[in-house]
Amino acid sequence: MMARFLxxxxxxxALVLPLATSNTYFHHLLxxxxxYSLLALSLNIIVGYIGELSFGHAAFFGxxxxxxxxxxxxxxxxxxxxxxxxxxxAGAFGFVIGYVALRIEGPQFVILTLGFGSIIxxxxxxxxxxxxxxxxxxxxxxxxxxxGFELSSALxxxxxxxxxxxxxxxxxxxxxxxxxxxxFIAVRENAQLAASLGVxxxxxxxxxxxxxxxxxxxxxxxxxxxxxxxxxEVMSLNYMVAILIMVIVGGRGTIAGPxxxxxxxxxxxxxxxxxxxxxxxxxxxxxxVSVIFLPGGLVxxxxxxxxxxxxxxxRQAQVEAGE
Amino acid sequence: MEMELVLLTQQIMNGLxxxxxxxxxATGLTLVFGVLHIINFAHGEFYMLGAFFTxxxxxxxxxxxxxxxxVATLGVAVLGILANRFFFWPLRKEHEFxxxxxxxxxxxxxxxxxxxxxxxxxxxxxxPFADGIxxxxxxxxxxxxxxxxxxxxxxxxxxxxxxxxxRMGKMMRATAQNPEGAALTGVDIRRVYTVTFMVAxxxxxxxxxxxxxxxxxxxxxxxxxxxxxxxxxxxxxLGSIPGALIGGLILGVVEALAGGYISMGxxxxxxxxxxxxxxxxxxxxxxxxxxxx
Numbered sequence: 325m326m327a328r329f330l331x332x333x334x335x336x337x338a339l340v341l342p343l344a345t346s347n348t349y350f351h352h353l354l355x356x357x358x359x360y361s362l363l364a365l366s367l368n369i370i371v372g373y374i375g376e377l378s379f380g381h382a383a384f385f386g387x388x389x390x391x392x393x394x395x396x397x398x399x400x401x402x403x404x405x406x407x408x409x410x411x412x413x414a415g416a417f418g419f420v421i422g423y424v425a426l427r428i429e430g431p432q433f434v435i436l437t438l439g440f441g442s443i444i445x446x447x448x449x450x451x452x453x454x455x456x457x458x459x460x461x462x463x464x465x466x467x468x469x470x471x472g473f474e475l476s477s478a479l480x481x482x483x484x485x486x487x488x489x490x491x492x493x494x495x496x497x498x499x500x501x502x503x504x505x506x507x508f509i510a511v512r513e514n515a516q517l518a519a520s521l522g523v524x525x526x527x528x529x530x531x532x533x534x535x536x537x538x539x540x541x542x543x544x545x546x547x548x549x550x551x552x553x554x555x556x557e558v559m560s561l562n563y564m565v566a567i568l569i570m571v572i573v574g575g576r577g578t579i580a581g582p583x584x585x586x587x588x589x590x591x592x593x594x595x596x597x598x599x600x601x602x603x604x605x606x607x608x609x610x611x612x613v614s615v616i617f618l619p620g621g622l623v624x625x626x627x628x629x630x631x632x633x634x635x636x637x638x639r640q641a642q643v644e645a646g647e
Numbered sequence: 648m649e650m651e652l653v654l655l656t657q658q659i660m661n662g663l664x665x666x667x668x669x670x671x672x673a674t675g676l677t678l679v680f681g682v683l684h685i686i687n688f689a690h691g692e693f694y695m696l697g698a699f700f701t702x703x704x705x706x707x708x709x710x711x712x713x714x715x716x717x718v719a720t721l722g723v724a725v726l727g728i729l730a731n732r733f734f735f736w737p738l739r740k741e742h743e744f745x746x747x748x749x750x751x752x753x754x755x756x757x758x759x760x761x762x763x764x765x766x767x768x769x770x771x772x773x774x775p776f777a778d779g780i781x782x783x784x785x786x787x788x789x790x791x792x793x794x795x796x797x798x799x800x801x802x803x804x805x806x807x808x809x810x811x812x813x814r815m816g817k818m819m820r821a822t823a824q825n826p827e828g829a830a831l832t833g834v835d836i837r838r839v840y841t842v843t844f845m846v847a848x849x850x851x852x853x854x855x856x857x858x859x860x861x862x863x864x865x866x867x868x869x870x871x872x873x874x875x876x877x878x879x880x881x882x883x884x885l886g887s888i889p890g891a892l893i894g895g896l897i898l899g900v901v902e903a904l905a906g907g908y909i910s911m912g913x914x915x916x917x918x919x920x921x922x923x924x925x926x927x928x929x930x931x932x933x934x935x936x937x938x939x940x
Binding site: 371377424427428430431432434435436438439440442443446447561565568569572573576601602604605607608609611612615616619 | 680686733734737738741742743744745747748749751752753755756759760762763870874877878880881885915916918919920922923926927930931932
């Protein structure tokens, strides 16, 4: 029973959380947490559900951010339809790259996505006419509908991204209960067996890849509008690694995992700010220790606890057998 | 000879030497993948450590360049044993993503630790061969670059003999084919892990010690090294040592030509463009065997 109310409680807590303080820096961190959650949830579809490791995900986040920025700056495109366009453009890139890369699996797929990501990063850096190169694009307009209604404070962006995270998390939950979701898991567990049962493996993977990249694009667009500045740095290897850390440290293949991972990432780096030069060293050490001692991610702690304290129902056993 | 042709020959020569660096980096990477099926993202950091250890062995212990390079290579090989003991061996039964993330954590740890200890400012490894010039017909190569090429070739031959002829090499090949089967026939898998990482990290460090005098070194250079290594390894075929040799030389030459005739910016991206094309044509690389089921 507890498990059923937990998501509702979590959403309620997230709704009142920013009211705890009027500190705008705290609100800023909350926005980052939500945007990274959306990004990590989208990567989780590839890493957690279809079981391929993509190193190019930050590139789609960047494509979304640049699409929104360029459409807004050069063509006066309004904010909210711009979000949609960012998703469509990122998804289109995802379709083309996925169409090429998903024919290959395992370690080669990892390197291939790393390659596509690096090419997009390099192109963004050098195509100065379109992207203004390493300088980036600044003075991006805030999200809004005309001049009357604009998202101006961090709080506004927090609630917008929270809404998207909740909607997308629910969509992931519904997906996993659907035929398509079961096809994803079947492909992850045993692609040949899935194919023999009539699952079109390539199409299933491509669908997952396009959905994931489109959502990453939307997250990127909000990020651009929120910060009002965007540089190629968001597509760099550091970001690619960061998203992967959120998904795997939190717990791949779960919904709470990536959101928790994003919280740990934002929160931990913030807490470690006081340690100065040691910050990244401590962060890396904690990351490695958590990977070595909790390979299933932080959510596996909860599962261990739940297993011990409650009698397993048949359904739980079924869920675990499915993993 | 015509000027154009001399320029072309010089570019190819430079490319081959750069390629040999890539070969040295990639050989260790492909060895770890081939024998243990691990993608080691921290491999480039051992290259970085090789260069820095050479620098500090020369500066603090007052060693000459060659002794400093040997001390650095041996030192990093010992670090490789420790890295295996704490970061890879305990995870041998875990999912490949977990192992990969553990190696990423190690990479972050070494880069940031390196920045803290060595300082972020670039350093220059002094070598008596850095300024000497060897004329080869119309083209010119520095002694240091000749040294890179010669040592690289020698090391590859030794590694080949080690893997083909020695008892340990046979145990490594058995582990590559089937770890459980190898363990059943009495192969000490733990020792295979240890030796593989020791050799791989030593090779990366040797590359760092050799390349150090031709370019500035800084603690983040490992990322560059591991990316080049991956391109070469995937190009040649994961786990294939001849593949690493051919792949590394191809990458070096293509980059030199692209940098010379198109633009330096393009040369950065060309490596990844090559592997995209090659992987679509041959998903397991030029020399790769089919993936184990």
